[in-house]
Amino acid sequence: MTTPKPRHPPAVILAGGQSRRMGQNKAGVMLSGRPLIDHVIARLVAQVSALAINAAEPVAVPPGMPVIADTVPGQRGPLAGILTAMRYAAETDPDASHVLTAPIDSPFLPLDLVDRLAAAAHADGASAIAASAGALHPVCGLWRVDLADRLQAFLEGPEEPRVKAFLKTQMMRSVDFPQLDTPAGPLDPFLNLNTPADLERAETFLRVLP
Template sequence: MVTNAPDTTQRPPAVILAGGRSSRMGRPKAGLVLGGRTILDHIVERLAPQVGNIALNLNADPGIGLPPGLAVLADAVPGYFGPLAGVLTAMRHATEVAPHATHVLTVPTDTPFFPDDLVVRLSSVPDPEGTIAVAWSGGEMHPLFALWPVAITDDLEGWIRTDTKLRVRAFIARHPSAAVDFPMIATKAGPLDPFFNINTPDELREAEAWLQRLKDRKA
């Protein structure tokens, strides 16, 4: 398990969701190279200062070396049930590694530019105890960037076993939730959605260009 010091006890655990089939990319997205490093490395680097520990939900060999100590979790339910199976896996894992945590963070493995204040802002919603805090940008929901209450773990497992469509948004609608809006990232080439995700080779090339613009922005 990847951990981050100092005091991480008050930070939620996080699970990177990489259990999908990557059909449009044709290979596991965690191992894609962006700026000379894997996307997984970029995501772990962004997460580490924000969370208590990090694990990876993965159902296949990523074909790469993983960061040292990163726990790898197969889906908690047999068969392929989509991203909700990864969320359930994250909840189950959180109760084991952080029994006092009320929430677990999930992030997908194909979104390397997400905000470095993601957890702080998701945690700031009113009445957070039983609320699913979900990231939004540009009027769009990003349902896998969310803080999930572990108290709804059993309900999610029941939903997975009985609902045929397995829609993440539909499950969120069953529970109290809060939308947390994040601004675009300003660059000289125009605004970048911090939740820009990579599903195709063309989008990987586009991400390379955005990465360079972000480096130029900091220079």
């Protein structure tokens, strides 16, 4: 008997950081004449059932796209955004077992991101986190929605609220993605754009990608 393919999960784009090195909220950054968020949406929209953005302040988004604030106060970093994604998924899609989170500053996300993460996650009910070039990308992952209470307790505990620290306490699978060969050199699909110089690098890659 053929095993049914897991349904597409909902997704939340995390844009709650303060973007000090970029000098402005990344949701408003322009890349190749388009807002950065548009590039991320274009990579994800066919892979997920619904999209929302987690932001600490008003941001310009496509019409109809929900903007959700952290469910915990105090700018607690990416973990607060991940918790918010879990709570939002549970509220808006009760059938969702997992929710995808992805950062606002990664415009080259793999087009098979969800399929590969889901294959690892649904094998044994774990969360699945993307990796490349020997590095884990903990903000880009497929998270079990039912971890929300545990994550909330972790955020309220004494430990520094880092994503990798939380992952050490949970069942997790990492999924390695290859770098892309381009005329401009190897491209990590999880390249983060943190500075104006990073934006220039991204422009170079966009000019040579099909």
